[in-house]
Amino acid sequence: MASSMEEGFLKVTAVAPGKTILVGEHFVVYGEAAVVMAINRHVQVTIEERDDPFLHISSDLGVSGLFMEDVYKADKGHEAGRRVLEPIKISAQTALDALAEKRGLNIHVHSTLPMAVGLGSSGALAVATVTAVGKLFGRAFSEEEILALSTGAEKFVHVNPSGIDQAISTYGGVIVYKKHEGMTRLNTASAIPLVIGNTGIQRNTGNLVDGVRAKGNRFPEIMKLMNNVAGQVSQRFIDALQTDDLNRLGELMDLNHGLLVTIGVSNNALDTLVAAAKTSGALGAKLTGAGGGGCMIALSSLEKREQVSEAIRRAGGTPMIVEKEDKGVRCWMNE
Numbered sequence: 001m002a003s004s005m006e007e008g009f010l011k012v013t014a015v016a017p018g019k020t021i022l023v024g025e026h027f028v029v030y031g032e033a034a035v036v037m038a039i040n041r042h043v044q045v046t047i048e049e050r051d052d053p054f055l056h057i058s059s060d061l062g063v064s065g066l067f068m069e070d071v072y073k074a075d076k077g078h079e080a081g082r083r084v085l086e087p088i089k090i091s092a093q094t095a096l097d098a099l100a101e102k103r104g105l106n107i108h109v110h111s112t113l114p115m116a117v118g119l120g121s122s123g124a125l126a127v128a129t130v131t132a133v134g135k136l137f138g139r140a141f142s143e144e145e146i147l148a149l150s151t152g153a154e155k156f157v158h159v160n161p162s163g164i165d166q167a168i169s170t171y172g173g174v175i176v177y178k179k180h181e182g183m184t185r186l187n188t189a190s191a192i193p194l195v196i197g198n199t200g201i202q203r204n205t206g207n208l209v210d211g212v213r214a215k216g217n218r219f220p221e222i223m224k225l226m227n228n229v230a231g232q233v234s235q236r237f238i239d240a241l242q243t244d245d246l247n248r249l250g251e252l253m254d255l256n257h258g259l260l261v262t263i264g265v266s267n268n269a270l271d272t273l274v275a276a277a278k279t280s281g282a283l284g285a286k287l288t289g290a291g292g293g294g295c296m297i298a299l300s301s302l303e304k305r306e307q308v309s310e311a312i313r314r315a316g317g318t319p320m321i322v323e324k325e326d327k328g329v330r331c332w333m334n335e
Contacts, residue, residue: 011334014132019120027230038325043124050104059109087153095133118289123165126150172328197317201293250284257286265291280311
């Protein structure tokens with residue numbers, strides 16, 4: 001079973017960015033605004049046709065295998081890889097169906113974005129795959145088509161996704177999301193320099209969301225007040241983005257983290273990394289995403305990013321220096 005790209009076939013590559021939630025996670029479930037930023041770490045997908053009707057997926061994620069319709073055959077040593085590869089298969093097949101193409105594909109995935117830590121890797125992977133399949137068969141899918149066609153894979157991964165991850169990977173930049181109003185693209189000239197700290201702890205987003213809901217049921221008046229405060233934090237954060245006021249952004253991130261601690265979604269590992277970042281000179285720091293593990297983010301001046309990164313490393317996290325990625329998914333034919 002050949003896992004490498006075949007010689008003689010046209011190849012197409014698409015690249016899509018990951019994301020981080022700057023403020024508003026969890027409270028977005030109750031109607032408040034979340035601010036989401038594309039980061040300059042990416043998922044890259046390269047696709048070419050096969051001379052059979054199967055989908056072969058290889059990657060630097062440690063898994064690869066062949067899909068023969070709904071039958072999966074693992075490459076040697078990759079028996080546990082189906083759940084990782086299934087969303088890629090869903091994205092590719094959805095795009096092929098939209099194009100009325102019944103073709104086999106070789107798909108190779110390369111990522112500079114850690115997987116399954118709340119940085120939007122699955123959304124970026126779906127968006128890049130759909131875009132590349134379209135390009136391969138001469139179709140430049142519109143942004144709206146990319147969002148629609150990448151939803152199936154995100155539902156497989158997240159069951160009931162908000163659509164934020166696909167949107168930020170498609171558009172890039174910064175997006176404001178409100179549950180009953182949808183998404184608004186936000187223009188800001190700020191680079192928003194961040195250091196991400198990965199705790200390495202896996203968590204279950206659904207369980208964390210359920211825990212917050214249960215707390216709200218026990219203390220409805222208190223949670224209502226906290227939602228209102230979180231909404232004010234998000235709005236002031238949006239205002240500060242417009243003026244590139246990094247000090248104010250940092251203060252608001254600290255406030256947001258305090259609210260997330262109070263509703264019970266932080267933990268010792270996240271709080272340790274947040275404290276280390278702040279002590280080393282970060283302007284603000286907070287968990288990002290569901291909490292309970294995963295990642296935190298620290299806003300830093302450009303000159304202090306390395307020392308913040310080293311402080312996170314010494315505190316037991318895996319640091320990653322990132323900035324805002326203004327470009328969304330992009331695609332090209334390989335020479």
